[in-house]
Amino acid sequence: MYYLKKGFAIIVGSIFLAIGINLFLTPYEILDGGIIGLSLILHYLFRLKIGLMIIVLSIPIFILAWFKYKNYFFNSLHGLLISSVVIDMFKPLRFLIQMEPIFSAIIGGIFVGFGIGLMLRFETSTGGTDLLAQFISDKTSINVGFVIFIIDAIVVLLGGAFISTNTLLLSIVTIIAVGITTSFITRNSYT
Incomplete structure (x- = not known):
């Protein structure tokens, strides 16, 4: 039963994540942090597929996970x-909803956060820089939350430099x- 719930959480979490990204972030070139943020930067600059870029950029992290964090x-x-x-x-849903960019940044952040949070509750995730942060934390004894914050800040600053100041400000809100x-x-503790 747990694995059925976990599978359901992955699907529902993925839908929320996809809605947040496609309906609320991409229309205004807003970023999230980590691998998703890097994938969004590549999409905005070169029109590459976001999901495909998430997979490609995650390969080195998953190779690290294979050797250091198999679970x-x-x-x-x-x-x-x-x-x-x-x-x-969910790419065809882009531009379905139009609103002020600041509200889009907030709502998109809520959808993305809900999707990620739901998956984390069932001890799964989209992978990405959380593992890299854990590895850095293990090697340096720096708090993992702080490392994630630094990685996200670097991604958003890169986006602000390569895309626009508006992207930077809206991404901070997101x-x-x-x-x-x-x-x-x-x-609460994991289910």
């Missing part, structure tokens, strides 16, 4: 593959919304 590798592989496919499947929502969804 993470197996728990996140399904989340990575399903969420990436769903993100690219990352705050993602963080608050993810924390709210995961605040």
